[in-house]
Amino acid sequence: MKMTIVVHSGDFDKVMSALIIGNGTLSMGGEVTLYFTFWGLQRLVRGELSGGPLSKMHFLGLGKRMMRKRMKRNNVATPERLMEDFKALGGRVIACEMTMELLGISKSDMEERWIDVYGAVGMYVKETETADKTLFI
Amino acid sequence: MKMTIVVHSGDFDKVMSALIIGNGTLSMGGEVTLYFTFWGLQRLVRGELSGGPLSKMHFLGLGKRMMRKRMKRNNVATPERLMEDFKALGGRVIACEMTMELLGISKSDMEERWIDVYGAVGMYVKETETADKTLFI
Amino acid sequence: MKMTIVVHSGDFDKVMSALIIGNGTLSMGGEVTLYFTFWGLQRLVRGELSGGPLSKMHFLGLGKRMMRKRMKRNNVATPERLMEDFKALGGRVIACEMTMELLGISKSDMEERWIDVYGAVGMYVKETETADKTLFI
Numbered sequence: 001m002k003m004t005i006v007v008h009s010g011d012f013d014k015v016m017s018a019l020i021i022g023n024g025t026l027s028m029g030g031e032v033t034l035y036f037t038f039w040g041l042q043r044l045v046r047g048e049l050s051g052g053p054l055s056k057m058h059f060l061g062l063g064k065r066m067m068r069k070r071m072k073r074n075n076v077a078t079p080e081r082l083m084e085d086f087k088a089l090g091g092r093v094i095a096c097e098m099t100m101e102l103l104g105i106s107k108s109d110m111e112e113r114w115i116d117v118y119g120a121v122g123m124y125v126k127e128t129e130t131a132d133k134t135l136f137i
Numbered sequence: 138m139k140m141t142i143v144v145h146s147g148d149f150d151k152v153m154s155a156l157i158i159g160n161g162t163l164s165m166g167g168e169v170t171l172y173f174t175f176w177g178l179q180r181l182v183r184g185e186l187s188g189g190p191l192s193k194m195h196f197l198g199l200g201k202r203m204m205r206k207r208m209k210r211n212n213v214a215t216p217e218r219l220m221e222d223f224k225a226l227g228g229r230v231i232a233c234e235m236t237m238e239l240l241g242i243s244k245s246d247m248e249e250r251w252i253d254v255y256g257a258v259g260m261y262v263k264e265t266e267t268a269d270k271t272l273f274i
Numbered sequence: 275m276k277m278t279i280v281v282h283s284g285d286f287d288k289v290m291s292a293l294i295i296g297n298g299t300l301s302m303g304g305e306v307t308l309y310f311t312f313w314g315l316q317r318l319v320r321g322e323l324s325g326g327p328l329s330k331m332h333f334l335g336l337g338k339r340m341m342r343k344r345m346k347r348n349n350v351a352t353p354e355r356l357m358e359d360f361k362a363l364g365g366r367v368i369a370c371e372m373t374m375e376l377l378g379i380s381k382s383d384m385e386e387r388w389i390d391v392y393g394a395v396g397m398y399v400k401e402t403e404t405a406d407k408t409l410f411i
């Protein structure tokens with residue numbers, strides 16, 4: 001199976017869901033491409049994946065610190081670790097150029113080691129043409 | 138057709154959309170699996186599907202009581218009824234174990250008659266491998 | 275490829291994402307059907323696609339006026355223009371009748387030139403049966 005996921009949301013829990021599903025699919029032999037756009041794209045700015053001013057203060061009704069503690073206790077990986085695993089498992093990341101232009105974000109602001117390619121919606125569509133599973137998160 | 142839907146959101150209107158699409162697909166001969174996770178999982182706690190402290194106070198700009206009234210007048214089923222129909226039509230429900238562990242929810246807290254199986258993302262991926270339609274809600 | 279997109283959200287950025295992905299797919303020879311329901315349906319009321327009382331005041335942390343300015347400077351089309359392009363490229367729009375009934379919206383309130391057909395979830399499922407890509411936005 002091949003899955004493409006549009007990561008439009010920048011919500012902490014939604015980005016985690018994208019990465020958990022992505023890693024699960026890769027682990028079971030699938031192919032996965034994440035297309036980060038709009039609020040999701042902002043999570044690829046250095047230091048923003050789980051921290052920074054953009055992060056949600058509440059997660060499942062818990063404060064972020066409490067959440068981190070419970071995640072650790074339950075061996076749930078942090079978003080950074082999930083992303084590292086995603087790349088190590090062969091996952092592919094496209095960063096949306098339109099969002100970068102709209103927000104005045106340059107490549108030097110980005111966590112570049114996570115990004116395979118910068119592209120527009122046409123690149124997403126091309127990837128999706130050969131995918132048999134598609135999600136929008 | 139076989140559809141899998143990740144129910145990540147716990148918003149009243151989103152859960153309703155998931156169930157309406159699920160029931161529509163089942164009614165037309167399709168197969169549907171719902172994977173409840175994060176906020177969506179919390180809706181499977183007893184009494185939380187449309188009531189309880191987690192419910193949104195506003196729905197399409199209307200109060201919840203007004204919404205219920207209009208739904209009734211227009212013969213739109215409640216979420217509980219939609220879920221009963223979903224099960225009666227042969228729909229399948231997976232409850233995300235990771236979310237339960239993170240939030241300290243046990244099986245005895247859950248509306249167990251709606252749940253076919255408790256599982257992790259691997260179970261979702263396995264179900265999705267044979268699906269030709271996939272949604273994330 | 276054939277894609278169906280449920281436009282459940284009425285958020286300015288989400289509707290834009292739906293149209294950008296839709297237009298990208300149509301431009302590359304695909305077929306696309308948008309099913310507007312719940313908050314998304316409200317965007318098809320005359321004057322509501324990007325303006326009106328329903329519009330979000332903030333977009334990516336910018337005010338709406340600033341956003342419009344940056345979009346113009348970066349040659350990003352407005353939602354209205356994206357919708358016109360979507361129709362010109364052969365995209366198909368279904369408006370959810372259940373939402374209209376629930377909210378007491380009549381056809382005369384709608385931007386009728388954008389709507390191909392009024393229908394319920396069964397029409398969405400029928401369209402989706404022959405689709406190989408599905409999104410819920």
